[in-house]
Amino acid sequence: MRSTFFYLFFLLIASSCGSSRSLVYFKDLEKSPNYTEEVKNKVNPKIQPDDLLSITVSSLNPESNVLFNNGVLQTIGGTSSGVATSRTNEGYLVDKDGGINFPVLGNVKLGGLTKEEATSKMVAEISKSVKNPIVNIKFINFRITVLGEVNRPSTFLVPSERVNLLEAIGLAGDLTAFGKRENVLIIRETNGIRSTSRINLTSKEALNSPSFYLQQNDVVYVEPAKIKSLQSGDSSFYIPLVSLGISVITALIFLTK
Known part of the structure; x- marks a missing residue:
């Protein structure tokens, strides 16, 4: 008794x-262990207002390098010294119209372009003054935020400038046992428009979602289960x-x- x-x-x-509750990601892959599929949803991030860009210029002309990278040359005795005046190293802030204020060129509109497209445009503009310039552009403030039922909610800087949803969740220490894997919310702002989408991480179809590859400033929110x-x-x-x-x-x- x-x-x-x-x-x-x-x-x-x-x-x-x-x-x-099932805590397994992509549980429908259990029936297809050799699953392969062409990646079609990967997109390159586009430059948006409030992005911070690092832009460096290299050429065979040392004076032009200093001028384009620092803005102004100091002169001593009527000759260029090759030393630039101080300039903030915070990068170039993209304004609300998508433009940056670049030395010599003035306002250059880069908003809406990918990094590769912006590089090509800068090369074309600088080539009017310097022969065969090399331009490198990087996002300084490419960040994503992960909130809700994760072990380490936070905002993360992504130096590689490319991150998918699984990598973002990994940065946040994975979902807790109370996190709803079947209804993860993605909040995104593009060209002044805020949009939301939801991804079911228990299905392999999540891998093909247009929101699976995150963009700068995306917010990932993991809802708690009802028991929580x-x-x-x-x-x-x-x-x-x-x-x-x-x-x-x-x-x-x-x-x-």
Whole structure:
């Protein structure tokens, strides 16, 4: 009788934890271990307002290099010294119209272009003054934010300028057991328009989602499961009391037999 009581008590505790949930990513891949598919949803990030760009120029002319990279040359005795005046090293901030203020060239519109397209445009503009320039452009503030049911929610700088949803979740220490893998929210702002999309990480179709590859300033939000909401709500105070009451009643029934 006592063993039966403990068995029922264990079932009671287990049932109070809520229905079971799958914590497996891409569980529909279990039937196809050799799954292969062409990647068609990878996109290059486009330059947007408030992006911070690092732009360096190299050429065979040392004076032009200093001029384009620093803005102004100091002169001593009527000759260029090759030393630039101080300039902030924070990069070039893209304004609301997509333009940057670049030495010699003035305002250059790069908004809406990929990094490769912007590099080609800068090379074409600088080539009017310097022969065969080499231009390198990098995003300084390429960042993504991961919030919700993850182990380390935070904003992360991405030096590689390319990150997918799984990598972002990895940076945040993976989802907790309460994270809803089937309904991950992506918040994105492009050209002044905010959009949202949802991805089901329990299905392999997530790999083909247009939002699987993140863009700069994307926000990833992982919703909590219902059981977490119950635990954190006002009703959670009564759940242990109800369970305790049921346990006591069950024990009394068995002991009186």
